[in-house]
Amino acid sequence: MKSLAILRGSYHHYETITLKTFIEVANSGDLRPLLIKGRYDHEEAVEKWERIIQLNAKANGSFNFDQYFYLYKSYLLLVAKHTKVRALLWRLAHNPIDYTVVQEVRECGYKVDMTNSITLAQSVERAFRQSDNLITKYNSKKNELDRLTGSEQKEEGPKETFDDIWAALSLAVAPMIIQDDIRLSQYNALKKRIEKQSKARKNGVKHG
Amino acid sequence: MSVGFLFVGRLGEYIAKLQQVTEEDVNESLLQIIRDHEEVITNMNTDQLWEGERPDGSMLPDYSPTSVQVFGKPEGPIRLFDQGDFYRGIFLDADQFPVMFEGRDEKTEMLKSDYGAILGINEENLRELNQSYLKDEILSYFARILSPL
Numbered sequence: 021m022k023s024l025a026i027l028r029g030s031y032h033h034y035e036t037i038t039l040k041t042f043i044e045v046a047n048s049g050d051l052r053p054l055l056i057k058g059r060y061d062h063e064e065a066v067e068k069w070e071r072i073i074q075l076n077a078k079a080n081g082s083f084n085f086d087q088y089f090y091l092y093k094s095y096l097l098l099v100a101k102h103t104k105v106r107a108l109l110w111r112l113a114h115n116p117i118d119y120t121v122v123q124e125v126r127e128c129g130y131k132v133d134m135t136n137s138i139t140l141a142q143s144v145e146r147a148f149r150q151s152d153n154l155i156t157k158y159n160s161k162k163n164e165l166d167r168l169t170g171s172e173q174k175e176e177g178p179k180e181t182f183d184d185i186w187a188a189l190s191l192a193v194a195p196m197i198i199q200d201d202i203r204l205s206q207y208n209a210l211k212k213r214i215e216k217q218s219k220a221r222k223n224g225v226k227h228g
Numbered sequence: 229m230s231v232g233f234l235f236v237g238r239l240g241e242y243i244a245k246l247q248q249v250t251e252e253d254v255n256e257s258l259l260q261i262i263r264d265h266e267e268v269i270t271n272m273n274t275d276q277l278w279e280g281e282r283p284d285g286s287m288l289p290d291y292s293p294t295s296v297q298v299f300g301k302p303e304g305p306i307r308l309f310d311q312g313d314f315y316r317g318i319f320l321d322a323d324q325f326p327v328m329f330e331g332r333d334e335k336t337e338m339l340k341s342d343y344g345a346i347l348g349i350n351e352e353n354l355r356e357l358n359q360s361y362l363k364d365e366i367l368s369y370f371a372r373i374l375s376p377l
Contacts, residue, residue, distance in 0.1 A: 046326070085349060085354060086326045090325070093254055093255065096254055099374065100246055100373070103246055107243045
């Protein structure tokens with residue numbers, strides 16, 4: 021039997037995605053390149069992509085603005101999906117031999133067991149229950165949205181990450197070499213480092 | 229015609245409507261709402277800069293004594309305002325997400341390099357933007373696409 025780890029997809033995150041892939045996904049809207057291995061799940065990919073976008077925006081100073089619209093978008097898409105799944109399940113409950121609906125419910129990620137009327141009823145009931153997970157998900161988006169546009173957010177102190185250290189090393193050892201496989205986080209850290217050094221140089225010239 | 233048949237029929241229409249809700253459409257509708265409010269948003273950015281504040285809430289450095297005494301700049305944080313070209317040049321690139329604050333003025337890149345992330349809006353303005361301008365519009369768009377027929 022295959023383990024869940026094999027069935028579940030493994031995706032890029034902010035620290036692993038290359039700049040090249042980031043640009044490709046941002047421009048095409050196709051999230052599949054985020055998948056490293058395993059089975060692709062669009063909802064999971066959306067979550068991973070949102071997180072990458074958030075961290076990238078944070079690194080570039082436009083965090084709140086981007087975050088605001090991504091949260092609204094995610095919220096709406098989750099509400100729409102939940103409403104659609106419920107509507108499909110209602111339809112299936114009233115008209116169990118509609119194979120188009122069965123297929124659509126399956127495409128939404130829910131199992132429909134057509135073995136007999138009892139298994140069908142049980143699977144529809146289970147799908148109803150499982151679809152409520154979407155409520156938890158969209159409420160969590162709504163809460164994040166409220167937090168962002170409501171109460172004050174506490175700023176965390178700056179942390180030296182591995183990428184910051186890598187950026188410093190890259191600058192020291194081989195300045196301005198941007199490899200094809202540079203990761204997005206490395207690129208942002210490197211960019212900051214270059215800006216800082218350029219500023220320091222300018223100040224040095226001014227004061228020198 | 230039975231009530232059950234009517235119910236299933238209307239449900240079918242509703243499902244068809246919900247199936248048209250695609251990520252691309254939602255993106256485009258949100259981007260249109262942003263574009264409709266571009267002036268409000270960029271004005272918020274320039275208001276912040278006039279107060280010497282960056283989008284992350286940090287303050288720009290103060291004008292030097294020479295700037296104040298010789299060039300007549302006000303005391304306090306740098307406003308990045310001289311003739312107003314930089315302010316007037318700020319715009320939103322809202323053709324796709326992520327939406328970018330950009331500048332048409334040729335000094336923009338130099339100012340960003342010297343003063344860091346200066347384009348964007350702070351948390352207070354984001355709250356104001358949400359409450360006073362966008363929230364109702366976004367929610368009525370949501371209601372429109374989610375309402376059953």
